[in-house]
Amino acid sequence: MSKHAAVESDDAVSERTAKAGELVERLTRWCDDFPTPGVRFADLTPVFADPDGFRAVVDCLAECAPDADLVAGVDARGFIIGAGVAAALGTGVLAVRKAGKLPPPVISREYELEYGTAALEVPADSVDLKGRRVLLLDDVLATGGTLAAAADLFASVGAEVVAAAVVLELDGFGGRERQGDYPLTSVVCV
Numbered sequence: 001m002s003k004h005a006a007v008e009s010d011d012a013v014s015e016r017t018a019k020a021g022e023l024v025e026r027l028t029r030w031c032d033d034f035p036t037p038g039v040r041f042a043d044l045t046p047v048f049a050d051p052d053g054f055r056a057v058v059d060c061l062a063e064c065a066p067d068a069d070l071v072a073g074v075d076a077r078g079f080i081i082g083a084g085v086a087a088a089l090g091t092g093v094l095a096v097r098k099a100g101k102l103p104p105p106v107i108s109r110e111y112e113l114e115y116g117t118a119a120l121e122v123p124a125d126s127v128d129l130k131g132r133r134v135l136l137l138d139d140v141l142a143t144g145g146t147l148a149a150a151a152d153l154f155a156s157v158g159a160e161v162v163a164a165a166v167v168l169e170l171d172g173f174g175g176r177e178r179q180g181d182y183p184l185t186s187v188v189c190v
Contacts, residue, residue, distance in 0.1 A: 020056035058084035068135035077139035111149035130158035144175030
């Protein structure tokens with residue numbers, strides 16, 4: 001789908017969403033006690049490696065903000081879906097990196113994970129973000145700290161997060177409640 005795609009019927013959108021959800025549910029690999037004991041990790045690698053799964057996810061996520069002029073994917077699996085969605089929308093893509101992966105100067109936000117703390121960074125001056133309409137993407141939403149930190153980064157530079165989306169939302173961790181006023185979409189919620 002490009003910025004100039006025809007408007008689809010609600011039935012077509014519902015059918016595409018249902019197909020994507022079925023593929024995500026069927027192909028996701030669950031790993032207990034990874035990366036630390038007590039954590040159950042959702043590995044979406046098999047979804048992205050499957051051509052039908054990847055295409056269905058990209059199509060679903062591209063629907064979340066057809067008017068975005070920049071897609072931002074959060075390190076690292078967000079890079080994969082971000083690139084696909086940006087290509088579908090005809091926009092650029094920006095990698096929101098983990099701390100220490102970008103050369104300075106950077107803008108950074110620290111956040112809490114369910115198993116520790118981390119930081120995210122975006123370029124401070126090499127990409128003009130002021131006034132950009134950003135679709136923010138990540139693979140999984142659990143406690144919501146990663147997505148909220150990324151949204152804060154964009155707000156701090158004058159960009160507007162017009163929507164956020166994830167492939168898989170883990171219900172019961174409060175991640176949705178930590179998000180801002182932007183619409184938040186998940187392909188599958190478990």
